[in-house]
Amino acid sequence: MMLVHLQETDSTNTWLKLNRKSLSDGDAVTALRQTAGRGRIGHSWLDSEGMLPVSVLLRNPPYPETRTLTVSIAVCSALDSLYDVPPSFGIKWPNDIVLDGYKLCGILCESASDGDGIDIICGIGLDLCQSAEFFSEAGLPHAGSLLQLTGISPDREQTAQLIAEKVMEYSRYSFSELIGEYKSRCVTLGREVRLIRNGGEQTAYAEDIAESGHLICRNEDGRFEVSSGEVSVRGLYGYI
Ligand code: BTN
Numbered sequence: 001m002m003l004v005h006l007q008e009t010d011s012t013n014t015w016l017k018l019n020r021k022s023l024s025d026g027d028a029v030t031a032l033r034q035t036a037g038r039g040r041i042g043h044s045w046l047d048s049e050g051m052l053p054v055s056v057l058l059r060n061p062p063y064p065e066t067r068t069l070t071v072s073i074a075v076c077s078a079l080d081s082l083y084d085v086p087p088s089f090g091i092k093w094p095n096d097i098v099l100d101g102y103k104l105c106g107i108l109c110e111s112a113s114d115g116d117g118i119d120i121i122c123g124i125g126l127d128l129c130q131s132a133e134f135f136s137e138a139g140l141p142h143a144g145s146l147l148q149l150t151g152i153s154p155d156r157e158q159t160a161q162l163i164a165e166k167v168m169e170y171s172r173y174s175f176s177e178l179i180g181e182y183k184s185r186c187v188t189l190g191r192e193v194r195l196i197r198n199g200g201e202q203t204a205y206a207e208d209i210a211e212s213g214h215l216i217c218r219n220e221d222g223r224f225e226v227s228s229g230e231v232s233v234r235g236l237y238g239y240i
Helices: 011-024 065-082 132-137 146-152 158-169 175-185
Strands: 001-009 029-035 051-059 090-092 098-101 101-113 116-125 191-197 200-209 216-221 222-225 233-234
Touching: 001 011, 001 098, 001 158, 011 029, 011 051, 011 101, 011 116, 011 200, 029 158, 051 098, 051 233, 065 090, 065 158, 090 175, 098 146, 101 146, 116 158, 158 216, 175 200
Parallel strands: 001 029
Antiparallel strands: 029 051, 051 116, 090 098, 098 101, 101 116, 191 200, 191 233, 200 216, 216 222
């Protein structure tokens, strides 16, 4: 496994996608600066000195459809072994990593194919050491950094390396093998949530997670499932 260090790139996901032919399974890239970072559902992803971008290449991994969920467990496991903070790192469905009600990390998994199997590019953006003022000035009141929330000064290099290793290690597991751990970390379950899609909004109770990775919800019309590609989930009274 190799970790490539870049000074600057538009997006580490895009860089990995373009360069993946000369790379191997588990190779990863990080950068000091991203000029056009991308987030889920077409959003952009804010760059700053304190943000750590890491993208990991998985060549033709099993279970590509649920990879976006298993990667979040891999990242939590890396953070747990590096930073021993109670309570441990949680997951807001489908794959935001949260601590103490704040979003610490976003994950964007993308696929690329040339007809010989599907590569998955796992992009992780972890907020390491920005201040609370930085997030409020950026209009991101629900975001937080490791330093701000725990007082720990994270080591950029060591964190990038372990995240890449854990994403690779977890790539052999199916989501059904990890669903117990996922549910125990999932802060969305058992809450009233707002499901936001295509400009519309719906309120529901988040009841369970299916083996497909879908969020199982309930409202006055009954039980239904939502898939991660289509909705943004927010708590009724805040981010979670
Ligand atoms: C989200 O919307 O929560 C996902 C954010 C993912 C950001 C990371 S930073 C590294 C990689 N490169 C990108 O352009 N995006 C991902």
